[in-house]
Amino acid sequence: MAGSYVNPQYLVSTEWLAANLDQPDLRIVDATYYLPMQNKNARAEYDERHIPGAIFFDIDDISDGSVDLPHMLPPPEKFASRVRKLGIGDGNRIVIYDSQGMMSAARVWWMFRIFGAKDVAVLDGGLPKWLSEGRPVDDHQPIPRERHFSARLDNTQVRSKTQMLANLKTARDQVLDARASGRFNATEPEIWPGRRGGHIPGSKNLPYTQLLKPDQTFHDGETLKAKFEAAGIDLKKPVVTSCGSGITASVLALGLSLIGHRDVSVYDGSWAEWGLPGDTPVEP
Incomplete structure (x- = not known):
């Protein structure tokens, strides 16, 4: 199926991710977001279970806090500061997923790309497909080592x-x-x-x-x-x-x-x- 895309590199399959979980340059990102009216807590769900090694990306926190609109793009320096603390740096391969399958992961994919990340993809089918295939999850909290991330906004x-x-x-x-x-x-x-x-x-x-x-x-x-x-x-x-x-x-x-x-x-x-x-x- 991926062969039918002009840019298949923007998606990875659950099979690919399972085979590459231990790659040292790979960073897995849980980008789950729920609308306020859904009354769910994405962070609490992440704490209970996530793909092994995944870090949590808080869409509402990594945003422009100076405007009265939900999760607007942050300034480049704020984005760089936040993702550095998540252990994501220049040269990492980034794979993003969310717990609804495909809802908010694409937003974080777009954010990374707009700030200059080159090697960033979305997990096709997200956590629901991963779980349906019986693949591993855990509740371990990774301790990221801060990396340098160069953020330049592509207007x-x-x-x-x-x-x-x-x-x-x-x-x-x-x-x-x-x-x-x-x-x-x-x-x-x-x-x-x-x-x-x-x-x-x-x-x-x-x-x-x-x-x-x-x-x-x-x-x-x-x-x-x-x-x-x-x-x-x-x-x-x-x-x-x-x-x-x-x-x-x-x-x-x-x-x-x-x-x-x-x-x-x-x-x-x-x-x-x-x-x-x-x-x-x-x-x-």
Whole structure:
């Protein structure tokens, strides 16, 4: 299946990870994140069980604390400081997973890539597939040795509200929303409190779950391409992905990257920012 991707290096299989657990340059990252309304504790779950050697990446902590929006990208120096303390440095091979299969791991994949990490991949199917195959987990807390991590922000992979407002006039970027269709079309309540229902004018909708098989692994490359095109995306033109708060937008970004799209960015604020009352127009 991986052969059908232009960039298969962005995914690793459970078989590959199991065979490489003891590689000294490998860093395994548990990037589990739950929405506030899910009432689950990702850190507590990690403490109970995780893939051997994995460290926990706290999406809410490794973020920009100076803005009143959920888990926005941190400044490069904060990102570098946090991941150094996690024992991740230049030259490491990084593999990221989450306990829902494929939800928040892609966000942390995107974060590492936007700050310059080259060798970073997501575990296809995540912890659910790992557990279903009877592979090992433990509750041991790794004691990381601090490493040097050079963080340089690649601005081409992220969009701000100002840029998204400008895009309404220029239409340079196609906008693709990863939320469920009910939220996109305002036929279901918006889950982020205080936000309006609807979507960014002119945006297309492709719920991120449509990129995944029932076992939470990605569809093959041809199927992914067909899904994006069916959503109205011209794969020869730039795409910016959006969602509720910048998490599942990264699943779309990963899917586009797997099939070789070279001009993909994420709207970091997503609906948590755009949906607030103010100067942002909304289509219901």
